[in-house]
Amino acid sequence: MPEQAEWEDESLTRRVFIMASLTTASIVAAGGTVYPLYRYLFPSDSKGGGKGTSVTIPEAEVVVGGARFFKFKGKPAILIRKSEKEVIAMSAVCTHLGCVVKYSESDQIIKCPCHGAKFDLKGKVIAGPAPKPLQLFLVSRDGGKFVIEEA
Amino acid sequence: MKKEVEIKKIPIEEKKRLIREGKMKWFFPGHVVEQVVICLFIFVIMITLATLFPPHLGSMADPFNTPDHIKPEWYFLASFQLLIIAEKLDFLGAWAPKILGVGMQGVIIGILLMVPFIDRNPDRKYKNRKIAITLGILSVIIAIFLTLWAHFS
Amino acid sequence: MEQLKFGPITVKNRLAVKGFNYINKRLGLKEILDDEVFTKVAPTHLGFLSCFGGITFFIFLMQVVTGLLLMIYYIPDVDKAYASVVMITNDIEFGWVVRGLHAWGANLMVITVIIHMGKIYFSGIYKAPREFNWVTGIVLLNLTLGFSFTGYLLPWTQLSYWATVVGTEVPSAVPLVGDTIKILMRGGEDISQVTLSRFFTLHVILLPIATVVLLVLHFMQIRRQGISGPM
Numbered sequence: 001m002p003e004q005a006e007w008e009d010e011s012l013t014r015r016v017f018i019m020a021s022l023t024t025a026s027i028v029a030a031g032g033t034v035y036p037l038y039r040y041l042f043p044s045d046s047k048g049g050g051k052g053t054s055v056t057i058p059e060a061e062v063v064v065g066g067a068r069f070f071k072f073k074g075k076p077a078i079l080i081r082k083s084e085k086e087v088i089a090m091s092a093v094c095t096h097l098g099c100v101v102k103y104s105e106s107d108q109i110i111k112c113p114c115h116g117a118k119f120d121l122k123g124k125v126i127a128g129p130a131p132k133p134l135q136l137f138l139v140s141r142d143g144g145k146f147v148i149e150e151a
Numbered sequence: 152m153k154k155e156v157e158i159k160k161i162p163i164e165e166k167k168r169l170i171r172e173g174k175m176k177w178f179f180p181g182h183v184v185e186q187v188v189i190c191l192f193i194f195v196i197m198i199t200l201a202t203l204f205p206p207h208l209g210s211m212a213d214p215f216n217t218p219d220h221i222k223p224e225w226y227f228l229a230s231f232q233l234l235i236i237a238e239k240l241d242f243l244g245a246w247a248p249k250i251l252g253v254g255m256q257g258v259i260i261g262i263l264l265m266v267p268f269i270d271r272n273p274d275r276k277y278k279n280r281k282i283a284i285t286l287g288i289l290s291v292i293i294a295i296f297l298t299l300w301a302h303f304s
Numbered sequence: 305m306e307q308l309k310f311g312p313i314t315v316k317n318r319l320a321v322k323g324f325n326y327i328n329k330r331l332g333l334k335e336i337l338d339d340e341v342f343t344k345v346a347p348t349h350l351g352f353l354s355c356f357g358g359i360t361f362f363i364f365l366m367q368v369v370t371g372l373l374l375m376i377y378y379i380p381d382v383d384k385a386y387a388s389v390v391m392i393t394n395d396i397e398f399g400w401v402v403r404g405l406h407a408w409g410a411n412l413m414v415i416t417v418i419i420h421m422g423k424i425y426f427s428g429i430y431k432a433p434r435e436f437n438w439v440t441g442i443v444l445l446n447l448t449l450g451f452s453f454t455g456y457l458l459p460w461t462q463l464s465y466w467a468t469v470v471g472t473e474v475p476s477a478v479p480l481v482g483d484t485i486k487i488l489m490r491g492g493e494d495i496s497q498v499t500l501s502r503f504f505t506l507h508v509i510l511l512p513i514a515t516v517v518l519l520v521l522h523f524m525q526i527r528r529q530g531i532s533g534p535m
Contacts, residue, residue, distance in 0.1 A: 025191055036398035043396055166345050178344035179311050189355055190362045201404025211386040212465030221466045226414045249477030263442045267435035275428035287425050
């Protein structure tokens, strides 16, 4: 063990003052750094919402009987065109663990590939572990486009 | 290794004596506090500069459109100017400008690396190092001159 | 009553002492701290100009932190790089500060390196036994310039693109191997995606590793030889 250094007695108040001001300055600097850092790490559009509450999709992009994925408020959603006129839109995020669901055209149901949840075309759970139905959106037609809005 | 003792190996009694004589101070807290203060100061300067003079971001690169005045960043200006000067050496032959221009850069770095081996004079006092000091000041002046020249041409 | 002495600080809090002892038994921290911190001395004669080595190191650390933060959003792709830098500057909260700090840090670091070098030269500190540390320092200077050169291309602006065109053209003048060097730097005849990827890799991986190794060498020598005494 090296011998412990001895410390000349400095004026205590002076040292306390220096240490206190230094600590204050460091805390101010640290606080002034941590807050911007926190904000920097959360990109501005990560909170969802706000940005465009309606999405338009040209009719020509969705074949009759088929489905098309799109982003609604930053999250995957699905537009299903059952027939020429009958169109449904709903969230494509499985309410179980957040996987993106698939549309099975042959059985006319929506399946989740992760843990086998099944939903009907109204978003209702018909099988599997999903606790809640898929959120439905409103679809209207405007000229040659589908307009999807929150229900 | 002449005369300078490895500082760690100085016995603690000797260290205490040096401190009493005012030649040394404890690394902690004295020296550390100093360093922290300096770092905070630099940090404040950098934040101020970044806030008051945000870096310029020009337009996106266009490989089909060379802008008019291409100049490197300020710290490359001196060596950039050397290349331009070397272009005047074409009377030596077509090979000369480019090779001499680049050669000079290599030579400069080489000389810099070799400084302690070229200057073997152990004395550190200014008055006993007239050549080294003169060459040093001369290099600084030339570097500043070349930088300004490149900047204003 | 058990207590710990760290230089001028005496720790009496029982929990703190216990906690420290637990870790200390396994790591031997106390010995290292006593050796490297609490029995160490520093010269009192150091002036303003002697601080620039340390200042350069601090700016380097700032560059590492701000660089990491920029890398979170930056995309090294010729089509997306510029847009990602614009996004960092305009859309990400406090992104302009991070980019501003990184850009200013780059410039300030060159200045502080030059001042540090000037001080070492004019005070004759490079002389024996510190010759090799001067050499290490010159290599670090070149690494700093390498950082600047490679980093300058990354935002993919007109200036950065054309400065790189000119800058990578220069070594082609070297006899025999010039064109090979140029093609190696550019990853082809032109500045392209390959060049951007190469410069990005150099800037964020290779140069930092090299710099850290050189810094370790630089500091090991300072530790062994001590800070140079007065003239």
